Amino acid sequence: MSLVDDKEESYSGKLYLFVPYLAFTxxxxxxxxxxxxxxxxRRVERLNSRSGVFALSLMTWHGMKIIVQLLGLRPTADMFxxxxxxALKRELQKGNMKLMKTFVRTCYSEHLIPVSSHVADNEREDGSLIPEGEGPLTSEIKYLGGLGLKYKFPGDAKKLREASKIKLWTAYLRSHGRNLTLLRYPQCTRLVQVGLPNRLRGEIWETLSGSLYLRFSNPGLYEKILKDNEGRISTSTEEIEKDLTRSLPEYAAYQTEDGISTLRRVLTAYSxxxxxxxxxxxxxxxxxxLLIYMSEEQAFWLLEVLCDRLLPGYYSQSMHGTLLDQRVFESLVHRCLPMIHEHFQVVDVQLSVASLPWxxxxxxxxxxxxxxxxxxxCFFCMGPKVLFQVA
Amino acid sequence: MSRQLQFKLVLLGESAVGKSSLVLRFVKDQFDDYRESTIGAAFLTQTIQLDDATTVKFEIWDTAGQERYKAPMYYRNANCAVVVYDITQSSSLDKARTWVRELQRQADPSIVILLCGNKSDLEPRRQVSKEEAQKYAEEEGLLWAEASAKSGDGVHEIFTSIAKKLPLSTPNRGAAAAGSSGPTPGNQRGTGVDLNKASTTTDGRPFVYKYTTIIYAPLLVVMAADLKRVQSHYSELVTIECGKPDR
Incomplete structure (x- = not known):
């Protein structure tokens, strides 16, 4: 199919309908x-065919319009x-549209771009900085955030150019959708490469890694797991207990009971x-x-994506994924950087021993x-290959 | 003539018994209330003067305590091992026993093992008696000591007593110089390596630490390059500095 966006640029690619998801690459x-x-x-319209091509216009919740041209045979297009x-009918019957509306309010991006400025509303296009906190309209539901909101984010906000980054992201998210409706163009990757702004970081991690979809489709599960297992003790909880004060101990939140118990809940829930x-x-x-930038529930689902999909076998009992990747890394060094490989041989240092913790x-x-x-x-945006590139 | 001998020492024991803290006390004479759990293994070196003619340099491998990290055999080619338990946790002595058994079975037969009870400053919370541990150590032919990384008591003595037990007389002797043709680097089995003869190991710092600062440099260049691409799109974003490390 081909996709035509608001700038009339068209891209050809593949459209997938996995109910209840629609995906395009x-x-x-x-x-x-x-x-x-x-x-x-929000709305699907069948367009009067331009030169006989079967086309649909899709309007998303955030007001983006996308035109999809189906290039297959006519019966296939009809079936699609x-x-x-x-599928859309069923979603409506299940009340998922309503759920979605409350869900997106938990995302910081909704507070950067208030509801009133959906659909090409220009009142905030003057480029003025979005004020800290939220406007009067959006303050009823609090967006989710990490410990950083209370205990400060690492680094100097001025040096990190937080304000400029937020401005760039606001522009991107306004025109290309956000959270559940994000369109990923190369520009998105470039914005990630210069470093995410602190307040948006958690949400963008969720969105790019896909853990956002897990959180969306499993509402309340995190709380339920915690409640069902309250007071239970296992080998894992004992091991977790030993490490709670040994996790980023220099960060202020982890010197307080507040931060420690947040960390405890996420790790035990995951176990x-x-x-x-x-x-x-x-x-x-x-x-x-993760918890510096995201709430417990967000971190929980991101952990699930990390352990299950992004780095399978890294944290398992056998740690086979980690060990395998160390071998891969060593052989990559051998092949691509023979001089370094040789040096490590001479000084008798096994590279994988050093790289394992990385x-x-x-x-x-x-x-x-x-x-x-x-x-x-970069890891959440571009995948595990980033670990090898940096190493 | 004075000589310097190098030995590989590995620290083993249950999680959170204070392996890293013992090393930190020995190497830097510091104690840190807030320490991160060790992931995989960390390397450090420290030299001690045994007598006028001999200095011993320890290449220390500090390992992660959790069971599943056992897979990579960090004690391969180790000359000596410090198996640590926590005197306030009787279960940690059981874990230490498991480690001793494994070393006796799998490690080099000439390995010098010291059983160390850490946290001796926490006397009121003691669960492992001195007698019990000492008796076990004698049965198994291990050195034994108690220490406190926090107060510093007994820490230096651990390493000195190990050094005294190591085969210092000639680098080539020692029961398990198996396959070792001499004190060349990369062949540090069984006996120590005389650094005056080995030309490649000149500097005390292990390679990995020495170069970590250099590793950042290309990384920052890569980040800066990406930044330029973005700048071409957005003129208002003049520079994004990476800032100074804040931890």
């Missing part, structure tokens, strides 16, 4: 990508439309969600880092936090 896998839950689709129509994996050292450091903790305990978070940004 351009053929080069770079130009544009999206994954929409069907409930964010029928399936889409039925019950995935009892076979349980708890692996390094997850404490990772989770502590991969396991996503560099979070290997360098100053602000640098490490830049790597984590």
């Amino acid at each position: 351009s053929h080069d896998r770079k130009s544009v990508r999206f994954t929409f839950p069907l409930c964010v689709i 439309c029928a399936v889409l129509r039925d 019950y969600k995935n009892p076979e994996l349980g708890y692996c050292q390094a997850m404490n450091i990772l989770t502590a880092a 991969f396991l903790s996503l560099y979070i305990n290997s360098m100053p936090l602000i640098f490490a978070f830049r790597i984590v940004d």
Whole structure:
């Protein structure tokens, strides 16, 4: 199919309908990508065919209009439309549209771009900085955020150019959708590469890694797991307990009971969600880092994506994924950097012993936090290959 | 003539017994109330003067305590091991026993093992008696000591007593110089390496630490390059400095 966006640019690629999701990737896998839950689709219109091409116009919750031209055979296109129509109907009956509306309010981006300025509303286009906190209209539902909101984010906001970054992201999110309706253009990747702004970081991590969809489709599960397992003790909870004060201990929040119990809840909830994996050292450091930028529930789902999809086998009992990747890394060094490989041989240093903690903790305990978070940004945007590139 | 001998020492023991804190006390004479759990392994080196003619340099491998990290055999080619338990946690001595058994079975037969009870400053919370641990150590032929990384008591003595037990006389002797043709780097098995003869190991710092600062440099260049691309799109974003490390 081909996708035509608001600037009349068109991209050819593949459209997938996995009920209840609609996803698109351009053929080069770079130009544009999206994954929409069907409930964010506000309206579908069949366009009078331009030169006999079968085309649909989709309007998303955030007011974006996308034109989809189906290039397959006519019966296939008809079938696609029928399936889409039925699926949309079912979403509406299940009340998912309503759920979606409350769900998106938990995202910081909704507070950067208030509801009133949906659909090409220009009143905030003057470029003025979005004020700290929220406007009067949007303050009823609090967006989710991490410990950083209370205990400060690492680094100097001025030096990190927080304000400019927020401005750039506001512009991007306004024109290309946000959270559940984000369209990923190369520009999105470039904005990630310069480092995410602190307040948006958690949400963008969720969106890019896809954990946002898990949180959306499993409302209340995190709280339920905690409640069902309240007071239970296991090997994992004992191991977690030992590491709570040893996870980013220099960060202010982790010197308070508040921060420690936040970390405890996420790690124990995950150990019950995935009892076979349980708890692996390094997850404490990772989770502590995530919690600076995201709420418990957000961190919980991101952890699920990390352990299950992005880094399978890294934190499991056998840690086979980590060990395998260390071998891959060593052989990459051997092949691409023979001089370095040779040097390590001469001084009898096994490279994997040094690199293991880098991969396991996503560099979070290997360098100053602000640098490490830049790597984590790229990791969630571009995938695990980033770990090898940095190493 | 004075000589310097190098030995590989590995620290083993249950999670949170204070392995890293013992090393920190020994190497830097510091104690940190807030310390991150060790992931994988960390390396440090420290030299001690044994007598006028001999200095011993320890290449210390500090390991993660959690069970699943056992897979990579960090004690491979180790000359000596410090198996640590926490005197306030009787279960940690059981774990130490498991480690001792494994070392006796799998490690180099000439390995010098010291059993160390850490946190001796927490006397009121003691769960492991001195007698019990000492008796076990004698049965197994291990060195034994108690120490406190927090107060510093007994820490230096651990390493000195190990050094005295190591085969210092000639680098080539020692029961398990198996396959070792001499004190060349990369062949540090069984006996120590005489650094006056080995030309490659000149500087006390292990390679990995020495170069971490250099590793940042290309990383920042990459980030800066990306920044330029973005700047071409947005003129208002003049520079984004990476800022100074704040931890």
